[in-house]
Amino acid sequence: MPAGCRRDRPPRPRGGLEDRNAGVTRFVTVRLLQAVIVLWGVSTLVFAIARLSGDPVALMVPQGTPPDVMARMRHTLGLDRPVYEQYGRFLLGLVRGDLGTSYVQDAPALRLVLQRLPYTAELGVAAFGLALAAGMPLGVAAGIDRGGWVDRIALPFMLIGQAMPSFWTGLLLILVVSVDWHLLPSSGSGSLATLILPAVTLAWLSLATIARMSRSAVLEELDRDYVRTARAKGVAPRRVILRHVLRNAALPIITVATLDIANLLGGVVITESIFAWPGIGRLALEAIQSRDYTVVQAVVLVGTTVFVLASVVTDVLYSVIDPRIELGDTSA
Amino acid sequence: MLVKRIALLLVCFWLALAGAHAGPAFTATALTIDLQGDPATLDPAKQYDTNSYDVYRNIYDNLLRRNPATSAIEGEVATSWKAVSPTVWRFSIRQGLMFQDGTPLTAADAAWSITRILDRQFNSPQYGNFNTITSATATDPQTLTIETARPYPVLLAQLVNLSIVSAKYVQAHDEPDVAAHPMGSGAYRLVTWLRGDHAALAANPRFWRGRPRIDEVTFRAVPEDATRVADLQSGRAQLALGLTSDDAATIKANPKLQLLSGPTERVAYLAFNTLGPSPLRDARVREAVADAIDTRALAQSLLGGYARPVREFLTSAHVGYDKAIAGYKYDPASSKRLLAESGHAGGLTLVFTTSPTYDQRIVQALQGQLAQVGINVKIQSYDFGTYLQKIQSPQHDWGDLRFGQWSCACLDADGVIYPLFHTGSIWSSFSDPAFDRAVDAARSTLDAATRSQNYAAALQVLQKDIPGLPLWQVIALYGADRGLRWRPTPDEQLFVFDMTLGG
Numbered sequence: 001m002p003a004g005c006r007r008d009r010p011p012r013p014r015g016g017l018e019d020r021n022a023g024v025t026r027f028v029t030v031r032l033l034q035a036v037i038v039l040w041g042v043s044t045l046v047f048a049i050a051r052l053s054g055d056p057v058a059l060m061v062p063q064g065t066p067p068d069v070m071a072r073m074r075h076t077l078g079l080d081r082p083v084y085e086q087y088g089r090f091l092l093g094l095v096r097g098d099l100g101t102s103y104v105q106d107a108p109a110l111r112l113v114l115q116r117l118p119y120t121a122e123l124g125v126a127a128f129g130l131a132l133a134a135g136m137p138l139g140v141a142a143g144i145d146r147g148g149w150v151d152r153i154a155l156p157f158m159l160i161g162q163a164m165p166s167f168w169t170g171l172l173l174i175l176v177v178s179v180d181w182h183l184l185p186s187s188g189s190g191s192l193a194t195l196i197l198p199a200v201t202l203a204w205l206s207l208a209t210i211a212r213m214s215r216s217a218v219l220e221e222l223d224r225d226y227v228r229t230a231r232a233k234g235v236a237p238r239r240v241i242l243r244h245v246l247r248n249a250a251l252p253i254i255t256v257a258t259l260d261i262a263n264l265l266g267g268v269v270i271t272e273s274i275f276a277w278p279g280i281g282r283l284a285l286e287a288i289q290s291r292d293y294t295v296v297q298a299v300v301l302v303g304t305t306v307f308v309l310a311s312v313v314t315d316v317l318y319s320v321i322d323p324r325i326e327l328g329d330t331s332a
Numbered sequence: 333m334l335v336k337r338i339a340l341l342l343v344c345f346w347l348a349l350a351g352a353h354a355g356p357a358f359t360a361t362a363l364t365i366d367l368q369g370d371p372a373t374l375d376p377a378k379q380y381d382t383n384s385y386d387v388y389r390n391i392y393d394n395l396l397r398r399n400p401a402t403s404a405i406e407g408e409v410a411t412s413w414k415a416v417s418p419t420v421w422r423f424s425i426r427q428g429l430m431f432q433d434g435t436p437l438t439a440a441d442a443a444w445s446i447t448r449i450l451d452r453q454f455n456s457p458q459y460g461n462f463n464t465i466t467s468a469t470a471t472d473p474q475t476l477t478i479e480t481a482r483p484y485p486v487l488l489a490q491l492v493n494l495s496i497v498s499a500k501y502v503q504a505h506d507e508p509d510v511a512a513h514p515m516g517s518g519a520y521r522l523v524t525w526l527r528g529d530h531a532a533l534a535a536n537p538r539f540w541r542g543r544p545r546i547d548e549v550t551f552r553a554v555p556e557d558a559t560r561v562a563d564l565q566s567g568r569a570q571l572a573l574g575l576t577s578d579d580a581a582t583i584k585a586n587p588k589l590q591l592l593s594g595p596t597e598r599v600a601y602l603a604f605n606t607l608g609p610s611p612l613r614d615a616r617v618r619e620a621v622a623d624a625i626d627t628r629a630l631a632q633s634l635l636g637g638y639a640r641p642v643r644e645f646l647t648s649a650h651v652g653y654d655k656a657i658a659g660y661k662y663d664p665a666s667s668k669r670l671l672a673e674s675g676h677a678g679g680l681t682l683v684f685t686t687s688p689t690y691d692q693r694i695v696q697a698l699q700g701q702l703a704q705v706g707i708n709v710k711i712q713s714y715d716f717g718t719y720l721q722k723i724q725s726p727q728h729d730w731g732d733l734r735f736g737q738w739s740c741a742c743l744d745a746d747g748v749i750y751p752l753f754h755t756g757s758i759w760s761s762f763s764d765p766a767f768d769r770a771v772d773a774a775r776s777t778l779d780a781a782t783r784s785q786n787y788a789a790a791l792q793v794l795q796k797d798i799p800g801l802p803l804w805q806v807i808a809l810y811g812a813d814r815g816l817r818w819r820p821t822p823d824e825q826l827f828v829f830d831m832t833l834g835g
Contacts (some may be wrong), residue, residue, distance in 0.1 A: 054717030058724070062380050064740055064751040065460035076455040104372045104379075107508055116528050171558050179565045186562040187554055188524075189529055256347050276554040280368075280529030286369065286555075291717050 006125030007220040021299060023097050031315065039301060040094075046091055047293075051083065054290035056103050071231050077103060090297075099301070100294035104287070109294035113280055113302050119189060120279030123271070127202035128194055132257065134158075135207040139214025140249075146219065146243065158211050166267055170201040170274035187276040198275040206260045213256040217249035224248075250321050254271045258314040263304050334539075360547035365826070366560045366572040370528050373693035375511040376495035377449045380457040386573070387531050387551050392516035395423070395442060396488060400821045400830065403649050403743060405488050409442060409496050409517075410476070417485035418778055429540050431498045432521045437469035446478070457813040461490050480727050483778050489651075489742035491696040492823075513766035514585075519544045519829040528553060545832050561811060564589055570813035570833060571578045573826070576691075577636035577766040583811045590812050592819030593638060598739040599645055600807040602698070603752070605761045606799050608641035608728030611680055618798040619660075619735070620670035621682075624705040625698065626662040630803050634697055639804040644791050645738070645748055646804045649822055652745025652774070657795055657801070667705040681708045685731035687719035695735055709733075739808060741823065744806035746775045753799055762799035 007053065057073045074080045078089070093100060099110040138158060142151040178186035179199060185194050221227065222245065230240045269281035280299050287295035319325045353444050371384035376392055379385075397408040410423040429437035446468035449456040472475045480487060501515040514522055519541070520533035530552045535544040552569065553561045560572040561579050563591075565586060575583070575591075583591045604612040604621070610615050631639035643659025644654060660777075671677060682702070686695050692713075699709040712731060713789040714722060722730040740747025749770050755763040774786035794800070809826055816833040 006614075054715075054721055056717070056721045059717055060380065062461060062741070063738060063759070064747055065457075069460040069463065072452055073455055073457070073459075076453065104381075105372050106375070106378050106511055112527065119528075123558065171556075171562075174559060174562045179562050186566040186568050187559045188552060188568070237414045273555050274559055276552065276556070276559060278553070282555065284527060286797065287714070 002070055020319075024319065027107060028312060028316065031312045035305075036313070037084065038131070038308055039304055041088075042304045043297060043301055044087075046291060046297050050291075050293040050296055051086070051102070055079075055289055059290050060103060069281035077245060081094070088090055094301075099298045102287075102295045104290050104292045108129055109292075109298040110302075112295060113283065115299040116278055116280050116283050117302060119277060120265075120268055120272070122280060123198055123202060123277060123279060124261075124268060126291055127200035127206065127264060128257070128261070130199055131206035131210050134203070136212030136214045136253065138207075139211035140241070142211070142217050143215040143218030143222065153216075155211060155215065158204075159208045162208035164204075166201055166205060166270050170198070170271060173197050173201060174274070186233050189277050194275075198271050198277050201274070202264060202271045206257075209260060209263075210253065210258060214249070214253050217252045218245060221245045221249050222299060247321065251318060253316060254314055254321070261310050262307055265307065337632070348755045352809055361545065362548040362550070363546050363571065363828065363831065363833050364552060364563075364569040365551045365828075366552050366554045366563050366569040368553075368560075368574045369553075369555055371531060373523075374514040374522065374525065374531075375507070376497065377445070377454070377456045377458060378507075378511060382824070383553070387533075388495065388514060388516070388808070389518075389825055390520045390549070390828050391514050391518045391531060392431070392497065393437075393518050393522055393523055395445075395491045395494045395496060398492055398823050398825075400745075400819065400827075403822050405492060410491075419480045420472075420564070421478045421480075421487065423478070425474045425476060427474065427542070429517050430538060431501070431515055431517045432536055432538075433496060433498075433515060435499070435500060437496060437517050438473040439476040440473070441499045442476045442496050443468040443470045444502070445494060446823070448497075448502070449494075457494075467711075483776055485651075485775060485778050485783060486742055486744045486746050489744050489747070490553070493741055496726040504564075507720055518551060521800065523548075529638060539829070541829065544829050546828055549828050560643070564811045564813070567813075570816055571818075571831075572811040573808075575809040575811050576633070577638045577809065579811065580638065580809060588814055590816070592810040592816050592818065592820050593641060593787060593807050594810075594824075595647070595822055596739065596806050596808050596824055597647055597649060597741070598737050598820055599640070599642060600694075600737045600803040600806055601645060601734070601752075601800050602620075603734050603736060603759075603796070603800040603805060605728055605730065605732050605760065606797075607732070607761045607763060609620070611682065611806050612674065612730045612732050614674050615679070615797060616670045616674040617676065620667040620674070620676075620705065621702065621707065622660040623663045623667040623802045624702050624707065624796050625660075625669065625801060626701060627803050628662070630694065630701075632698055633704050634691075634693055635804075635807075637809040638809060639808065642802050644800060645752065645794070645802045646791075647822075650743050650745055650748065652783065652791075654784075654788045654791050656788070657791050659795075660798075664705050671706060676706075679706045679708060682733060683731035684709050684711045685719065685734045686711060686713050687716045688713060689716045689719075690735055690737070703775075725762075743823070745790075746771070749787075749790060749794065750775065753794065756830045757767065761798075761829055762797070764793055764797060764799075767793040767797075 057070050061070060066180050078086065101107065102109050102112055105112060138150065138154055145151060152225045174197065175185050177183050184197055188194050227240060229244060230244055268279060271277065272279045272282040275286060279303065285294065286297040287299065333575055367383050368557040369383045369389045372379045372381055373384055374388045374391065376388055393409050395409050397402065399406050409426055409429065411426045413421060413423045415421050425439045425442060425659055431437055446462060446465060449458050449462050451636050464480045464482065465478055466481050467479045469477050496517065498515045502510050509738055512525060519536055519539045523532045523534045525531045528548050532548065532550045532815050535547045554563060557576065561582060563569040564572050571687045579592055589780055604618050606613055627641040631637065637670050644657040655668060671680060684695060684699060695711060699711060702709050723734055738748055738752065751757045753760050753762045753767060754771060755768050770786045770790035774783045777783060808820060811822055816831060817834065
């Protein structure tokens with residue numbers, strides 16, 4: 001039997017690929033059901049907070065509008081009904097997939113959000129990919145060559161990104177790269193060139209976290225017995241890292257990366273405003289400022305769905321990467 | 333070998349000719365304008381925000397317009413008009429106007445544009461501007477007749493903001509379609525609208541005033557001020573709106589850019605709570621506050637001179653403006669004396685209610701100036717929705733003073749001092765029967781002389797009782813490419829037809 005990581009594994013109570021697949025399917029189903037409950041809870045919370053925050057009609061009309069006109073508008077929008085009636089209608093709509101009509105833009109709220117979701121997805125995926133592609137190798141290199149130039153210089157440089165607020169980083173990048181050097185467009189969307197600056201701004205926040213996590217995960221693994229054994233056996237250093245260390249270090253890195261998706265969803269609001277990127281972060285900000293309840297609810301629901309799905313995917317990914325992990329209930 | 337060479341040469345020659353015959357190189361003039369936000373909708377009756385207006389104003393024609401230089405009301409879709417009785421108006425509709433789908437624009441379309449706003453089920457935010465109109469009908473294809481509930485002197489000013497939609501088109505399409513695919517008769521038609529990103533318009537060659545000089549215009553939504561400036565500097569946009577006096581220096585220092593400025597009808601003011609539990613119930617304290625504010629210094633130092641101090645709540649372009657109103661002089665000694673007289677010699681604390689929507693440097697500067705005379709100001713800031721709720725509460729318990737900027741988009745005193753100070757108005761924390769009588773009389777007659785007299789009387793009440801302090805007329809700042817020829821108008825209408833973009 002090959003020496004190394006597998007020795008740590010306890011005897012498996014079950015065997016066979018079929019059983020594993022069934023376990024995964026059951027796990028995913030249970031998690032999706034839980035997700036529905038989470039969505040209901042989140043939507044109720046947003047519903048309550050939105051309605052506590054103020055009157056949208058006052059923000060929609062010209063300054064001199066008399067109060068009886070405003071009262072009539074509230075009535076047409078259904079805002080003068082008792083709260084429980086509004087909530088009931090909201091829940092009914094949720095079930096049917098109808099999240100109401102935007103007060104400001106006079107279009108279905110869900111459609112508005114889904115129209116702009118691909119832009120945020122594009123930005124988010126680019127930033128996430130960039131953070132992983134730059135952060136992980138950097139962190140791993142720093143961990144392997146502890147005290148070396150990567151550890152001493154490159155990593156602290158990445159940490160600066162975490163310390164600087166993203167609106168400052170973004171404006172700085174626009175000023176230097178776009179206005180002074182004329183290399184990239186200063187705002188907007190539509191081409192790969194416009195994606196670079198906002199993706200870098202957004203990625204810089206996550207880069208440091210991923211790099212640091214990679215570094216500490218690698219450092220921890222390098223101390224383990226199996227690594228010493230592999231080295232003693234004469235396995236090439238590169239193979240030790242790639243085949244053995246990374247597979248074990250991957251778990252904490254994935255955890256941190258998934259949690260970072262929530263950070264990305266939050267950071268995207270500021271980045272989209274700076275770069276005039278037409279995503280749902282900016283839509284949420286504008287909807288909150290204009291008390292567009294339906295759009296705020298729609299954005300929160302869509303964002304929560306994305307995050308919940310991401311965490312389900314991550315959990316399944318754990319079991320793929322590490323066969324020791326059994327998903328869900330292990331009792332027969 | 334030779335044959336092959338000749339054949340190759342012939343092919344190249346033919347290709348070159350074909351390329352040359354592709355036609356003369358045509359460069360369309362394209363203009364990119366950075367707005368502060370995305371249009372909410374392109375249906376003129378369904379919104380009341382500047383971003384939407386800036387875009388659809390170029391797609392639709394309005395019934396009337398204002399002369400860009402004098403702000404006098406002129407015809408656009410209507411050529412002439414007459415009040416045949418105090419409550420009945422007749423408008424002649426211009427001949428030969430066409431919507432962009434080729435159908436003719438007639439009085440029926442104008443009538444329908446008004447009627448749909450008045451439909452309460454339609455829920456138009458502009459309802460309050462037109463609700464004095466009881467009916468709008470096309471008495472013949474070129475004549476529009478409007479009846480009002482009472483004599484309405486501000487009717488023409490409100491009709492300057494009325495865009496004419498195609499009755500047939502609106503009735504044939506459902507509402508989201510009308511909002512997303514506007515059918516107007518204006519200088520430009522909508523090509524694409526990517527919500528949140530940009531709206532692209534192309535020139536309408538059959539526009540009744542002639543072919544627009546700029547072929548394509550793109551309105552981009554850029555919420556961040558610094559990014560709009562960066563767009564100008566990098567050449568991504570040729571015109572940017574909503575710049576502040578801080579950006580003025582950057583724009584002026586750049587040889588490729590120019591700073592355009594124009595006085596607007598917006599007036600910045602301080603309002604006092606004279607009805608609630610506030611020290612400002614005492615008129616002497618209000619006068620003390622008025623004397624303590626150095627408007628000129630604020631305009632010069634904070635706003636870089638891009639603000640014109642005013643002596644009353646109206647600008648000289650407003651109907652009802654009275655140049656005899658004295659205003660208030662900066663006199664801190666008088667202020668201290670008045671405070672002592674009213675029993676506040678030991679100092680006074682006032683609550684300044686505000687919102688981040690307003691320039692907080694101004695709020696803090698006012699706080700500083702009042703501190704010089706012994707008035708301690710506590711600033712309480714709320715987000716805009718909550719702020720409105722507080723100050724509009726009939727309990728008048730919102731605090732002591734607030735800063736605001738008022739514009740009615742009508743250039744008429746009826747749209748300014750009536751909502752700000754009439755008893756019972758949601759914006760008013762002031763009540764004076766003489767003032768109420770004067771402004772009520774001024775809005776119930778079409779006779780200009782009577783209105784003038786009444787507004788003079790009303791403004792005198794405001795001068796004496798000081799329910800608020802008028803500060804300055806706001807000057808709007810725009811950044812533009814040096815090749816752009818355009819003069820900003822006081823009504824802040826972004827009419828691309830009036831612009832040219834040189835080399």
